Amino acid sequence: MxxxxxxxxxxSAPDIRCGVNEVMAMRGLPFFPMDEVIAMIGNGLPALCERVRVARGLAESEKERLFAEISIAYSAVNGIESExxxxxxxxxxxxxxxxxxxxxxxxxxxxxxxxxxxxxxxxxxxxxxxxxxxxxxxxxxxxxxxxxxxxxxxxxxxxxxxxxxxxxxxxxxxxxxxxxxxxxxxxxxxxxxxxxxxxxxxxxxxxxxxxxx
The missing domain is CATH 3.40.50.1000 (HAD superfamily/HAD-like)
Known part of the structure; x- marks a missing residue:
């Protein structure tokens, strides 16, 4: 199985939300509520980061940087609020x-x-x-x-x-x-x-x- x-x-959505919103705070952007984060989960972290980028109207040129920021922020909190x-x-x-x-x-x-x-x-x-x-x-x-x-x-x-x-x-x-x-x-x-x-x-x-x- x-x-x-x-x-x-x-x-795991609470930790994903925490990591994403830490980056939003760093960038001075609005936080995502839990339901929006859950809606963005699927297809892996790169896809989630791309959905975040689009939702906040960030330029295509920010794609790789945003992925790196969210990856680091999420890794730091991974498992803390998950159940x-x-x-x-x-x-x-x-x-x-x-x-x-x-x-x-x-x-x-x-x-x-x-x-x-x-x-x-x-x-x-x-x-x-x-x-x-x-x-x-x-x-x-x-x-x-x-x-x-x-x-x-x-x-x-x-x-x-x-x-x-x-x-x-x-x-x-x-x-x-x-x-x-x-x-x-x-x-x-x-x-x-x-x-x-x-x-x-x-x-x-x-x-x-x-x-x-």
């Missing part, structure tokens, strides 16, 4: 005890992804972590997810929270399970999925009782 990270295992979704640790332990090999495939860069997983004692449970800068492409391209599954020894189930995750699973041809409490922009009904859940306490039982081809 491979999991997305932001909005799936970890509610693991309730039941995640227990669910991962139960799945591992039942013989499931576990991994993460995220568009977050590898460094921050590993840092936050380590901070919350989740890194050791993951046999593989594929970050957004490990390959030349990101989700929804299927290559990162394929690399994660290949490291685990074969295809399996992908668990995520967003349209990007659903499309990635479709592009690779693997079952997708939707965590409904994350950062998606569309109604849950609009996403192609094998199953959905709203609490991680339910995930191990869902895996046992559903058939995923």
């Amino acid at each position: 491979v999991f997305d990270l932001d909005g799936t295992l970890i509610h 693991v979704y309730p039941g995640v640790a227990d669910a991962l332990n139960r799945l591992a005890a039942r013989g499931h090999a576990l991994g993460v495939c995220t568009n977050k860069p590898r460094g921050p992804a590993l840092d936050v997983l380590t901070r919350f004692d989740l890194a050791e449970q993951m046999s593989v972590i594929v970050g957004g800068d490990d390959l030349s492409v990101k989700k929804p391209d299927p290559a990162p997810l394929a690399a994660a599954f290949d490291s685990l020894g074969g295809r399996g189930i992908f668990v995520g929270d967003s349209e990007i995750d659903a499309l990635t699973a479709t592009n690779l041809g693997v079952p997708f399970i939707l965590f409904t409490e994350g950062y998606r922009k569309s109604p849950a009904e609009a996403l192609k999925k094998a199953a959905a859940f709203s609490a991680f306490d339910d995930l191990p039982r869902l895996i046992e009782t559903q058939c995923f081809g």
Whole structure:
């Protein structure tokens, strides 16, 4: 089983907002509220920074500098205000005890992804972590997810929270399970999925009782 990270295992938007707004303060620009930050999450940090640039009317020439500033600011606060979704640790332990090999495939860069997983004692449970800068492409391209599954020894189930995750699973041809409490922009009904859940306490039982081809 491979999991997305932001909005799936970890509610990371508070730290992303903090990093972005620190840069906004440095530049004398208005802060972003939480709902706007969540709406900008997806496709990796470069895409988020580009959405910030456009939203604040910054010139194209500021793109690289803004990315560098937000990357530094976010790295400094990564994991401070984030929270693991309730039941995640227990669910991962139960799945591992039942013989499931576990991994993460995220568009977050590898460094921050590993840092936050380590901070919350989740890194050791993951046999593989594929970050957004490990390959030349990101989700929804299927290559990162394929690399994660290949490291685990074969295809399996992908668990995520967003349209990007659903499309990635479709592009690779693997079952997708939707965590409904994350950062998606569309109604849950609009996403192609094998199953959905709203609490991680339910995930191990869902895996046992559903058939995923």
